[in-house]
Amino acid sequence: MRKTPVAMSLLLALSPSLAMADNYFNPAFLSDSTDAGTGSVADLSRFESNQQAPGTYRVDVYLNNEFITARSVVFKAAVAREPTSNASNVVTTEDGTGLVACVTVKDLLAMGVNIKAFPTLLKLPAGACVDLPNTIQHASTSLSFEHLRLDISIPQAALSNSARGYIPPEQWDQGIPxxxxxxxxxxxxxxxxxxxxxxxxxxxxxxxxxxxxxxxxxxxxxxxxxxxxxxxxxxxxxxxxxxxxxxxxxxxxxxxxxxxxxxxxxxxxxxxxxxxxxxxxxPDSMKGFAPTIRGIAKSNAQVTIKQNGYNIYQSYVPPGAFAITDLYPTSSSGDLTVSVKETDGSVNTYTVPYSSVPILQRExxxxxxxxxxxxxxxxxxxxxxxxxxxxxxxxxxxxxxxxxxxxxx
Missing domain, CATH: 2.20.90 (Lipovitellin-phosvitin complex; beta-sheet shell regions)
Incomplete structure (x- = not known):
């Protein structure tokens, strides 16, 4: 069958086609200028990707999934580490906000980070923002804008070995006359x-x-x-x-x-x-007597300690040997049951004898x-x-x- 030019035109017109487009808002609608240009309007390109505006937000700060404080934190727009062809200069972060929290050296000290182990941090002023991923390996920040929650993840190896509730002596106050x-x-x-x-x-x-x-x-x-x-x-x-x-x-x-x-x-x-x-x-976790709990984890494991059927401690440890020295003292005697739950679901359970004697001291x-x-x-x-x-x-x-x-x- 011979196809005429008219038939070919009708076939192309009726054939389905796939088209993709991003949402676009013309900023000129916000301008009173009759000029078609948009130079007098702020750059709104980051909102086309559902990102947030830089600024100061009051958020709940969590370190390794443990609540630390609620305070105002400065968030800056993420900057590309390498040049990109993106004309809007909008950088997407893993949390989708396009923002990076300004975590200072002073903040890291308050969170118990071992600053002396990182020469880069020693050279920075106390109020300077730290590039966590480039300074501390495997460290990161994530902002949940819906819940105004800032999660800071820092490896245990980068933290000082301080007990729960520990406050550095530099932050102690003698009070007023x-x-x-x-x-x-x-x-x-x-x-x-x-x-x-x-x-x-x-x-x-x-x-x-x-x-x-x-x-x-x-x-x-x-x-x-x-x-x-x-x-x-x-x-x-x-x-x-x-x-x-x-x-x-x-x-x-x-x-x-x-x-x-x-x-x-x-x-x-x-x-x-x-x-x-x-x-x-x-700190309260170091007062009185409590035994030191030792064990070995095969992976990033959950450690749970029970006494008389009640949970008195739970934490997460990296692979290798671990020692728990900050158990809160208990007034009652009773053996401690320690459970180490690995990432594959296996559980290792053992018992540590415990009896409260007044003169005993922690290790x-x-x-x-x-x-x-x-x-x-x-x-x-x-x-x-x-x-x-x-x-x-x-x-x-x-x-x-x-x-x-x-x-x-």
Whole structure:
């Protein structure tokens, strides 16, 4: 059959064709200018790809899927690492927003990143934005604009080995200068054949100045007389001392009238000086005693620890040997059941014996106290000799605790 030119034209006109086009919004519609150009209108090309505008957004910040804080973060437009033929200069990110969070060196320090392990970070100012993927291998940021959530992923190898709840000493604050006064007044008044008036006042006063703390405790007692008996009143001084923290030693220095620690010996009152470690400088996860949990993971595994049927710890560890040293202390005794769940679904379970004993210390923990002064007694019939007392308690491996003491003399 011979095809005529007319038939060929009809065949081409009726044949289906495939056409593709992107959504396009003409920015000239936003301009009052009669000029057909769009030079007076902002570049809206990034919105054609459903991306977001750079700026400052208040987001929830998560580090390795753990909530850290909620604050305002500066987001900048992503920049292509290599020249592209894209005329709009719009770069697409994995989260689809086209934005990159400005994470500074100061932010990385607050998140516990081991800055000393990366020479590039040491050269940057504290407020400079860090190119995470190029600086720390396998590190990344991702913004969920719908939930205003910023996820920061940093490998465990790049983080400092700090316990849960740890706050760097550089962020500690000694507080403001202040004067304190607490009081408790009680009394009674009775009438009748033997009327009487009795009052008791307890005063706790103090002054805070920098790292120094001055404290004083005193009592006042009044007893009204009856049947011609004269009234009596007395002022009794209980104790006065000054103390301050020594952050590098994780200790507290006390001078004046105070009491000795009671870990080994019974506590006694003294007038002198004392240097003792202070557990209040430790995070809650490092106070008290808890065993060190060790194991080996074959992959990126989930570690779960149970005690008496309750979950008390859960974390994720990379392949290789791991050690968990920041278990919160528990008041009850009971063996710990450890489960290591691998990425292939296999689970390895084992038991770690545990029993709570007051004097036990965590592995590597050193607790000490040194006291020198004069014994204080509330009884006039007792002597007040000079004495010196030293206590040293060290938490060794495998659950052992060693203590060295020197009794008063």
């Amino acid at each position: 202040a004067a304190l006064l607490n009081y408790n007044l009680s009394g009674s008044n009775s009438s009748g054949d033997e009327p009487s008036n009795d009052y008791f006042l307890n005063l706790n006063s103090g002054v805070n100045l920098g790292a120094w703390r001055l404290r004083d405790t005193s009592n006042w007692n009044y007893a009204g007389g009856s049947d011609g008996t004269p009234s009596t009143q007395s002022w009794q001084h209980v104790s006065t001392f000054v103390e301050r923290t020594l952050i590098p030693l994780k200790a507290e220095f006390t001078a004046g009238e105070s009491n000795t620690p009671s870990e080994v010996f019974d506590s006694l009152s003294f007038r002198g000086v004392q240097l003792a470690s202070d557990d209040n400088m430790l 590597g923990r050193v607790k000490y106290a040194f006291t020198a002064g004069k014994y204080r007694s509330g009884n006039d019939n007792q002597d007040d000799p000079d004495f010196m007392q030293t206590t040293l308690i060290w938490g060794g491996p495998r659950g052992y605790t060693v203590s060295v003491v020197k009794s008063p003399r």
